[in-house]
């Protein structure tokens with residue numbers, strides 16, 4: 120029978136299945152950061168258990184770590200305790216990779232695992248973090264789990280799971296200039312809504328997806344969770360294979376050829392059945408900007424902020440009104456007339472080298488507008504940072520008036536010192552525009568790196584195609 | 587884990603769609619390395635008018651009188667009713683920890699985000715999916731009658747209103763068994779340790795690079 124990629128990944132990891140369909144799924148890679156792991160290790164310790172297979176663990180502190188003044192260490196004592204706790208837990212239980220704070224390869228977990236070859240096609244990958252979906256770009260079944268499940272994986276190397284339904288999202292055609300992976304993903308969320316993928320594993324396919332680099336594919340899968348899907352996956356092809364070749368933890372020699380041979384089977388078979396299919400035309404996708412407090416509240420940059428009065432559905436109308444009020448916007452205001460206070464280029468959605476290059480290309484030779492109080496560029500890892508510096512991108516940013524920081528999650532979640540003040544408006548390349556996400560009372564507009572850089576230069580949103 | 591069998595509890599209506607886990611428990615509280623004590627900070631930014639910090643004593647913080655959790659008639663509520671896509675966003679289990687610590691044991695909504703939904707079961711919270719029409723009816727009845735309660739029977743998989751209207755809900759056998767008996771998964775899974783080891787051996791032979 121023709122199988123979907125999801126079927127193949129699922130079937131190859133089922134340890135046992137109960138009558139009601141509940142399965143024990145074997146986990147190949149366990150990613151960890153400091154926020155969602157302490158209680159899991161504590162549980163393990165209290166029960167006197169060991170980690171089942173500590174070489175499945177890749178860990179890094181990223182959420183609480185500062186992005187500047189590393190000489191001053193972590194100043195917030197509560198943040199420091201959390202990071203120290205991860206250090207101690209990894210020391211006690213072991214791991215394959217651990218990059219402590221200030222290690223030269225430290226960075227965001229979803230950036231460091233792929234760049235070190237620790238995310239491989241055909242794997243099951245979990246992390247106590249919803250953006251684990253990112254790793255699906257490699258043809259891996261990757262999803263976020265809660266802390267109890269982190270403990271479960273630590274103790275048993277398995278997860279109790281029921282199979283999801285399968286959705287195919289096909290983006291055919293060629294995107295226009297200035298339209299990026301981020302815009303494709305936001306357009307998908309705008310189309311199906313933040314709950315559209317709930318209960319599904321989403322496979323992204325079509326010529327516009329195949330044309331993306333691995334960086335772009337990671338951006339698309341990263342945002343699958345914002346469409347409600349616990350996992351997003353993309354079939355393996357030559358782009359996947361060549362990205363992995365030579366990476367630190369990727370297989371070598373004879374094992375490499377054997378692996379590649381297997382990886383090439385990781386695609387949906389011709390005629391495989393999906394429970395739902397969504398199609399988008401790449402040509403119709405324009406640069407996207409979110410206007411509200413949910414990623415589905417997104418529009419093309421040329422649009423106007425919606426008018427709640429035009430909404431027939433009362434629940435939707437109320438949520439539009441609430442979002443406009445929180446965001447400090449007026450109905451029918453053109454998106455390009457929205458002025459910004461801060462810019463954040465970073466996060467596991469958009470902090471890889473390609474994102475740095477796209478933003479630098481826009482910033483080159485320009486200056487950040489005077490109404491922009493802070494424009495932050497936070498590379499996703501030490502490796503990205505050094506690569507960018509080797510290309511001179513740091514200088515371009517600094518000369519234009521951006522701040523070039525050390526790697527970490529930074530203002531994506533604002534658990535460290537990088538945050539918005541109440542009422543401040545930010546053009547952000549991150550993934551969530553929820554109320555208070557980037558700081559209490561902060562207002563977030565999600566955009567691509569190029570659009571964020573262009574907004575920094577103009578002081579308001581602009582259509583990158585005219586910038 | 588606490589067992590869950592049957593509950594007759596006061597209902598609190600949270601009339602919002604897409605309530606995300608950042609709203610349920612804001613990020614500053616995620617710095618805790620403990621599993622308990624999150625209840626006072628549940629919905630912190632909606633509940634209080636000042637900025638909450640971890641470890642803060644909440645008894646004298648200024649409360650937002652408009653927020654439903656602060657209204658006298660909903661004090662002691664154990665059943666939360668909400669709208670679509672409840673618990674979306676971050677996977678933080680701190681969200682169900684806060685909900686449970688506050689005192690809720692049941693959440694009824696037309697839909698939940700996947701990760702939040704499974705996190706609930708690990709923390710003795712029963713999330714119930716009901717069709718939007720039914721949820722709407724519960725909202726209306728709850729707002730109309732002070733002291734509105736619901737009877738939730740896990741064994742029978744039913745929810746019954748004070749007037750006797752009743753509906754069934756779905757739950758997998760595995761989850762029902764764990765909740766009814768207050769069992770956590772790890773102990774159950776480790777009963778199959780031999781099967782896991784056998785799988786691991788086969789898996790390693792097929793894809794040795796996964797174990798490098």
Ligand code: SF4
Nearest residue numbers: 250466467528531532
């Ligand atoms: S960058 Fe943001 S979304 Fe990604 S892991 Fe860090 S906090 Fe989470």
